[in-house]
Amino acid sequence: xxxxxxxxxxxxxxxxxxxxxxxxxxxxxxxxxxxxxxxxxxxxxxxxxxxxxxxxxxxxxxxxxxxxxxxxxxxxxxxxxxxxxxxxxxxxxxxxxxxxxxxxxxxxxxxxxxxxxxxxxxxxxxxxxxxxxxxxxxxxxxxxxxxxxxxxxxxxxxxxxxxxxxxxxxxxxxxxxxxxxxxxxxxxxxxxxxxxxxxxxxxxxxxxxxxxxxxxxxxxxxxxxxxxxxxxxxxxxxxxxxxxxxxxxxxxxxxxxxxxxxxxx
Amino acid sequence: xxxxxxxxxxxxxxxxxxxxxxxxxxxxxxxxxxxxxxxxxxxxxxxxxxxxxxxxxxxxxxxxxxxxxxxxxxxxxxxxxxxxxxxxxxxxxxxxxxxxxxxxxxxxxxxxxxxxxxxxxxxxxxxxxxxxxxxxxxxxxxxxxxxxxxxxxxxxxxxxxxxxxxxxxxxxxxxxxxxxxxxxxxxxxxxxxxxxxxxxxxxxxxxxxxxxxxxxxxxxxxxxxxxxxxxxxxxxxxxxxxxxxxxxxxxxxxxxxxxxxxxxxxxxxxxxxxxxxxxxxxxxxxxxxxxxxxxxxxxxxxxxxxxxxxxxx
Numbered sequence: 001x002x003x004x005x006x007x008x009x010x011x012x013x014x015x016x017x018x019x020x021x022x023x024x025x026x027x028x029x030x031x032x033x034x035x036x037x038x039x040x041x042x043x044x045x046x047x048x049x050x051x052x053x054x055x056x057x058x059x060x061x062x063x064x065x066x067x068x069x070x071x072x073x074x075x076x077x078x079x080x081x082x083x084x085x086x087x088x089x090x091x092x093x094x095x096x097x098x099x100x101x102x103x104x105x106x107x108x109x110x111x112x113x114x115x116x117x118x119x120x121x122x123x124x125x126x127x128x129x130x131x132x133x134x135x136x137x138x139x140x141x142x143x144x145x146x147x148x149x150x151x152x153x154x155x156x157x158x159x160x161x162x163x164x165x166x167x168x169x170x171x172x173x174x175x176x177x178x179x180x181x182x183x184x185x186x187x188x189x190x191x192x193x194x195x196x197x198x199x200x201x202x203x204x205x206x207x208x209x210x211x212x213x214x215x216x217x218x219x220x221x222x223x224x225x226x227x228x229x230x231x232x233x234x235x236x237x238x239x240x241x242x243x244x245x246x247x248x249x250x251x252x253x254x255x256x257x258x259x260x261x262x263x264x265x
Numbered sequence: 266x267x268x269x270x271x272x273x274x275x276x277x278x279x280x281x282x283x284x285x286x287x288x289x290x291x292x293x294x295x296x297x298x299x300x301x302x303x304x305x306x307x308x309x310x311x312x313x314x315x316x317x318x319x320x321x322x323x324x325x326x327x328x329x330x331x332x333x334x335x336x337x338x339x340x341x342x343x344x345x346x347x348x349x350x351x352x353x354x355x356x357x358x359x360x361x362x363x364x365x366x367x368x369x370x371x372x373x374x375x376x377x378x379x380x381x382x383x384x385x386x387x388x389x390x391x392x393x394x395x396x397x398x399x400x401x402x403x404x405x406x407x408x409x410x411x412x413x414x415x416x417x418x419x420x421x422x423x424x425x426x427x428x429x430x431x432x433x434x435x436x437x438x439x440x441x442x443x444x445x446x447x448x449x450x451x452x453x454x455x456x457x458x459x460x461x462x463x464x465x466x467x468x469x470x471x472x473x474x475x476x477x478x479x480x481x482x483x484x485x486x487x488x489x490x491x492x493x494x495x496x497x498x499x500x501x502x503x504x505x506x507x508x509x510x511x512x513x514x515x516x517x518x519x520x521x522x523x524x525x526x527x528x529x530x531x532x533x534x535x536x537x538x539x540x541x542x543x544x545x546x547x548x549x550x551x552x553x554x555x556x557x558x559x560x561x562x563x564x565x566x567x568x569x570x571x572x573x574x575x576x577x578x
Contacts (some may be wrong), residue, residue, distance in 0.1 A: 002367040102351035106407075109315045110368040111340035261278075261318040264308060 003117050007124030015128045018086045023139045029075040040066040057204040068152035073225035081200045087168035089192035091175020094125045096185035104262045114258045133165045155232050163223045170245045177249035268293045268446040273323035283309035284470040298461030299450040306470040307450040344413035348420035350404035352392045358403050359388040369411035380406045398424040416447045491517040492539035
C-alpha cells in the first residue's frame with residue numbers, strides 16, 4: 001500500500017483545491033440563475049438574436065434555458081470543462097510522476113510488482129475523484145433545493161450532475177494513458193488543459209453539425225443533455241461508450257506500465 | 266553458491282546492442298567489481314538484473330530466482346544505488362527514506378539515523394535544497410536501510426568528496442563482512458581496486474575477462490620504465506610482450522606481460538642506464554585490455570594483444 005498512500009497524500013491538497021474551485025464555479029453560475037429567470041423575456045430576445053449555430057455550439061436551448069435543468073445543462077458544459085481538466089491532470093500527473101521526477105529507477109527497483117504499483121496509483125486517483133465528487137455532487141444536490149426548481153425534474157438534475165462525474169472518470173483514464181504512454185511528460189497541467197480544451201471544442205463542433213462521427217471524438221457530448229432532459233435517462237449505447245473510454249485507456253496503459261522497459265535517466 | 270548468475274544474457278534496444286551473450290557469476294559474500302567505460306553495458310546489465318528492463322534473450326538469476334518472474338522476492342533483499350539519483354520534489358530526506366523503507370516492511374528508523382550520522386546528512390532538509398553529494402548520500406541510505414543481502418552499486422561515488430568516499434567504502438565493507446554480496450560497477454578503476462575481490466571487464470556488451478584482483482595485478486603484468494643515455498637509444502629499444510609503449514626524451518615506458526626472465530634478459534642486453542619495474546595499477550592493466558582489438562581481445566585475452574610490438578629483445 002506504500003504507493004497508494006504516497007499518491008493519496010500527494011493528491012490531498014490538489015483535491016481540496018479542486019473541490020473548492022468546482023463548487024465555486026458552480027455557485028457563481030447559480031448566482032446568475034435568479035436574475036436570468038426574472039429577466040427571461042429580455043434574455044429570450046437576446047438569445048434569439050444569436051445565430052442558431054452559435055446557440056447550438058454553446059448548448060443554449062432557448063425553450064428550456066429558464067428552468068433550473070435547462071440552465072444547468074447550459075452551464076454544466078463549463079463546469080464539465082474545468083472538472084475534465086482537473087481529472088485529466090490527476091491522471092497524467094499520477095502516472096507520469098516518476099517520468100517527471102526521473103524516479104522510475106527508485107520506484108521500480110522496489111519489491112512490488114508493477115501491476116500492484118499501477119493498481120495502487122489507480123486506486124489513489126479514483127479515491128481522489130470519489131472524494132471530490134462526494135462533496136461536489138452533494139453541493140450540486142443542495143443547490144437544487146436552494147434554487148427555484150419549479151418544473152425541474154430532480155431525476156434529470158441528478159443525471160446531469162452525475163454526467164459531470166462520468167466525464168471526470170473518462171478524462172482521468174485518458175490522462176492515465178497519456179501519462180503512461182507518452183515518452184516524455186514535462187507539465188501535466190499543460191497537457192490536461194490542451195486535452196480538455198481540445199475535447200471541449202470537438203463538443204462545440206458536434207453541437208453545430210450534429211454528426212455522430214464527430215460525437216465519437218467529443219466525450220463531452222456522449223451523454224447529451226438534450227437526451228437526458230427529453231427521456232430522464234442516459235442514452236444507453238453512449239453510456240456504454242463512456243464505460244469503454246474509462247476501461248480501454250486504463251487497460252492499455254496498465255499493459256504498457258507492466259511490460260515497458262524503464263528508460264535510463 | 267552464485268548470488269548472481271547470468272546465462273547468455275542479451276539486451277538490444279531496437280537494433281542497438283546493450284549487452285550480448287553475457288555470462289556472469291557473482292559468488293556469495295564477495296565484492297565483485299564490474300568495470301568498463303561508458304556504453305560498455307554495465308548499466309544495462311544492472312538494469313536487467315533489477316528488472317527495470319527486460320532481457321531480449323538469455324536468463325538472469327539472483328539468489329537462484331529468475332529476475333523477471335521472481336522480481337518481488339528478489340528485490341526484498343537487494344539494495345540499489347543508481348549512478349544518478351533523482352527524487353520527488355518537495356520531500357524532505359527523511360520522508361523519502363521513510364517512503365523507501367515502507368516497501369520493505371522493516372523498522373528502518375535506527376538504521377537511517379545511524380547511516381545519516383556517519384554520512385553527516387541532515388535528514389530534515391528538503392531534498393531540493395541538498396547539494397548533489399548530499400543527494401547521493403540519501404541514495405546510499407535508501408539503498409542500505411533494509412540491510413540487503415545483495416548490494417548493487419552503479420557508479421556509486423560521483424559527487425562524494427574523498428573523505429565521504431572513504432566512509433562510504435567503509436560502510437560497504439562492513440556490510441560485506443556482515444554477509445552482503447556486493448556488485449560494484451565503475452569506470453573509476455582505483456575505486457574498484459580498493460574494494461573488489463574479483464572483477465569482470467566489460468567491453469562492447471561482452472565480458473572479456475573475469476579474474477580475482479590478485480590475479481589481475483600479479484599475472485606478470487609489470488610497469489617498466491627504462492632510462493637511456495640518449496632519446497635515440499630509447500626510441501630504438503623494443504621489447505616483445507610490451508604494450509602501451511611511450512617514449513619521452515630518453516625514457517621508455519610500457520606495460521610488460523610475459524616471462525619475467527625474458528624481460529630481465531632484454532633489459533640486461535640493452536643500453537639502459539636506469540630501470541624501474543613496478544606493479545601496474547588497475548587502470549594501466551585495464552587500458553591494456555581496452556587497447557586490444559580483434560578476435561584475441563574477446564576470445565582469449567590472455568593471448569598477446571594485437572598492438573604488441575613483436576620485436577625480439
